[in-house]
Amino acid sequence: MDYSTGSVGIGATAPIWGAVTRRYVECAFGGSGTGRQYSLVGDAELDEGAVWEAVLDPAVSDLGEIVWIVDLNRQSLDRVVPHLAADRLRGLFNAAGWQVMELKYGRVLEVLFRQPGGDALRRRIDDMSNPEFQRLLRCDADEVRRRLPGTGPDAAGITKLITELDDESLVRALANLGGHDLDGLDAAFGAIDDTRPTVILAYTVKGYGLPMQGHPQNHSALLTGNQISQLADRVGADVDDPWRPPAAGSPAAELCRETAQRLRREEVSLAPPQTLPLDLGRTPTSTKATTQAALGRTLATRTHRPQQPPELIDPQPPGRFHPHPLGPQHPSRTT
Structure with a gap:
């Protein structure tokens, strides 16, 4: 699964919550499947405090499904970042128990x-x-x-x-940096250690291959009509028919067919939504409270109901080992 990213570090940390949720579903209900949780992260997103709060959580170091690809392009929204600090990032992730890969040159x-x-x-x-x-x-x-x-x-x-x-x-x-080298990226994906989270520091050029590549203010820059035509000629596209499929029988068409077949999934049967209670059976003693306090009381009330969702626990006895969903074995623990 891959996640879109953006400001305040929400997208960067989403694979962590996705991995935890998948493990909960597997323990509680089964049938959650396996696979990695990918997130493409801008280097400026790593300035967000929420990112490091999540990275430093001790439980995260065992979530081998997580893969972050950090786009190190030396730019922020409207400037060139004075110091890339890749060495510092490498040290921080290493200290948190992550596997760190660096793709600097192509x-x-x-x-x-x-x-x-x-x-x-x-x-x-x-x-x-x-x-x-x-x-x-x-x-x-x-x-x-x-x-x-x-x-x-x-x-x-x-x-x-x-x-x-x-x-x-x-x-x-x-401009031949490692983040633009597809063979290098493929080799990095093949070397991922599934027993711990992985971060790939991929050096790139913002606007790679375009007339505004590397420009400090290219964040929202657009190509002119002539530049779009030149780009289309260079990559073998048609400006008037940009979604034209590859020629039948061509290597590109075969790759698309194989990829579609590999990604095809069985249709998911949706369960009917549960009926939400209109009355929780308890009346708060105070009529003045914040919405956060009201939510807290509601959650506390739910703990008194007779039927609860399964707890997020390892079904194996303490000290036993069980197969990790991705292959390698892990000590049993609450996940």
Whole structure:
């Protein structure tokens, strides 16, 4: 299951509540199924206090269904973030018991890093400030050749390395970050440890491949008509028929067919809603109270009713082991 995200950290933490709910349903009623709980999280969302309150909860470290993909694009709504602080994020998640994966560079850059002068290029980009890197994304090839080597002791080696690249390859390589490398993402998903939560720190460029990529104010920027036509030509789409299906028998059509078949589920039979009581049988002693207090009294009243929903407990005796829904085994515990 995947969740949409947004402000105040609600979407980021939703997989946690989804995992807890699924385990409750499995313990209480059975038939909840298995699977991971995915959330694509913007790096600015990690500023929300609710995120870290959830991450640091001791019970969360055992929820192996949870996968967060953090989009590290160095930008907020209207500015370039001065400090990315990826090292700090990595340390915080590690300390909370999460598996941390980092996808910083794509295959094109990794190939360059293995060539003579590549180590110097990696150090230069690693040490570069966010504003400087974002500015390079907006430069043409000539300006990249002038700015990228810098003025440090590695400048000569970097200059020699990028001299061997044509203009298009140089500009494309600079934006080749790990979050845009589908093979790298696929490998990361395959290496997920299902015994604990996972966070994937994926470096990206906001507006990747578009004319406004990396621009500090591109959050709500729109393409012009000509730019849309150019984009359609580049990706093989039709502006006048954007939802045209792939040609029958093509690899794209076969992939769509296989994916639809894999995602098809049996129709869910909906149970009729329960009748809500109009009277809980108890009269509050006070007529003045907040809505929160009234809710608290209502919930307390429900605890006195004879029939209660099953408690969220492990049906196994204490100390026993039982199979984890995703495969590996976990000690029995209240989940």
